Amino acid sequence: MSTTSSPAREGRLTRPRRETAPESKGSAAPDALTIGRRLRHVRTEAGRTLGDVAEQVGMSPSALSLIETGKREPRLSVLTALAETLDTPLADLLTTAPPTRRASLEIRLERAQRAESYQQLGLPAVKIGPRLPMEALEALVGMHEAMAAVQAERAATPEHARLANAELRERMRAADNYFGEIEDAAGELLAAIKHPGGPISRASVDRLAGHLGYQLVHISDLPGSTRTVTDMRNKRVYLPQPEAGQHDSRSLALQALGHLVLGHEVPESYADFLSQRVEINYFAAALLIPERDAVAQLQQAKKDKDIAIEDLRDAFAVSYETAAHRFTNLATHHLGIPVHFMRISRDGVIYKAYENDGVNFPTDASGAIEGQRVCREWTARQVFLQPDLSQAYQQYTDTRTGTYWCTAVVDRTHDGLFAVNVGVRYQDVKWMRGRETTSRSKSRCPDPGCCAEPPAALSHRWEGQAWPSARAHSHLLAAMPPGVFPGVDDTEVYDFLDRHAPA
Incomplete structure (x- = not known):
């Protein structure tokens, strides 16, 4: 089984990667905004008015305007009639690429202004139309995307972490918390080492690591900010020395190997980090409690x-x-x-x-x-x-x-x-x-x-007479630690790898 990075596939929790240049790639199907801009472009290029085209297809000008501004998604039958009226192939209206640079900018501004984060600001939306100067359009789109980039790059707050958790839980619920691709990956590994069934031993975990080309090394000076450290250059997974009350080292080892087997890439956000943590926990559990035997x-x-x-x-x-x-x-x-x-x-x-x-x-x-x-x-x-x-x-x-x-x-x-x-x-x-x-x-x-x-009688006796000192749940209030891997001290990790790398 390959241990190199690969895109997230169906049946996984990892979220789709963001595109850095929204205008460079189209989605698999055009959205209402893109269809509307293409329709308006074809109509104006043909020298036709809203009223003229609307009358010919049997709809009101206001309804056609809603389609052109992307506020109403047209039925295929309506699009077919519009294409015939405008003497243009239907495929031209359904292409995913905006017709012009200006149309692309208008679509991006419209999406930015429709975003919930912008709506929550309570600011008026800029009217998008032919009278909006190109320079102003460029500046507005640049401002919105720069703000979005800053927001994505800053350290996650507790609110962002909770939102990411809520989104992750929705995806888990939608799949009934069952992810067949991870089950398959675990099953293939167990078959590769000829696991007879039942509990997986520490020796079997060592064989799994060896099958993937890695060596498990227990060590006493693991960086304090880490649970495990994987040296991908020298194919080693460093684990803490087993101690009383410590996590099962089998689980820690399998979670570390899970990043490799599931093709994880460096997380782009705290949400990606959470998704990967859930996936490796699932992967480890699928090996510790194999599906076939457990079912x-x-x-x-x-x-x-x-x-x-x-x-x-x-x-x-x-x-x-x-x-x-x-x-x-x-x-x-x-x-x-x-x-x-x-x-x-x-x-x-x-x-x-x-x-x-x-x-x-x-x-x-x-x-x-x-x-x-x-x-x-x-x-x-x-x-x-x-x-x-x-x-x-x-x-x-x-x-x-x-x-x-x-x-x-x-x-x-x-x-x-x-x-x-x-x-x-x-x-x-x-x-x-x-x-x-x-x-x-x-x-x-x-x-x-x-x-x-509290019960009324108890409250009556003590209300206004008690002043407790609350134990704050600091982990729920503090900003999430910054960094690619939240809370991990990179210098500490690199020093550790320098000390333990084979000569």
Whole structure:
């Protein structure tokens, strides 16, 4: 399998690359703006008026004007009639290239002024027409594109990060969190090393790296800003020395190899960086819990009405969170079960989340979930109230969008306690182990009276008499670190590679 860079293909999360010169390449099909400008160009070149052409095709001049300005997308039958009236081939109206340099500039200005970012400024739009001087048109387009470039290049703010996360989650939901191309890549690698099935060992990971031409090297002085470092010149992947409480080195190694196998290029934005992180996590999980073996186990468990995340965890020797993530990859595609997943802190703040079962996660104004606080009545928060935090906890929760059954476990980390939660709709609980639980709760969120506000009696006793010092979630407030790979110190990495490169 090739380890060189390649464009993102169907079934991947990576976003399409941006074109640096919008006028140099057309899209696969013309948009309404381009069609409109070409139509106006052909009409004026023929010396025809709006009223003349509109009357001949049986439409009003105002309707034709809307088509020429790109504000209305014409039906093919209308375009065919217009082409016949103007004595021009239909293909000339459907070409993706603007007819003139001025038309190209007008299209670019129109797109810039229609962009949501410009609309939010509340500024008036410049009227685009033949009376707008060419010099002014050039200057306006240049200004808009320069501002867009500055915005794209600056360090990502928490708002940009949350927006990128929200967009990424939409793409994951649209695919039911299943990406066949990544599954295929993982399957081909396992076949290449003749993996017999079941859990993948450290020795097998070493063989995978060797098959790709790389060597795994555990080292004690890995740069503090990195999880792994790949030396592409000398074909080495540097990993931290295994320590108590540290991430599974198999997963770290497979994630590093994932960048190579999936043909990742240097990320152009924080959104690209996030997409690549999700892809390599998926790739690592697809090797740690191979699709064929996992699906066979899950299908048998569904037949037995005994699906449990713990069984997936134990069968493949992975963490509960990895097993839960992998279940979300496979459950809808192979079992027909929509699901939701959460990782939250003890105080209820969402760190990771995914859903395609209609559960209503709390969101901010941008649609982002990360950083929001989930209802106290949800299973993911109720698990922290159990006397034995080592046991999984199941609960039914009535919400505004339906009743959900969830199972949650507490994950102890150096950063505190977190809950990992997997849930399904009430109609799908018949397949799950733990469905016999009698624990039930009701959530009225986002109604403030559910859990966002204290009970009236408690509030009456203490309102105005308490002044807590809040623990700020700085990771949600600070600007994202600048750089191609956010937060990584390039000098530190290059010094490290200099020290360890073979003589």
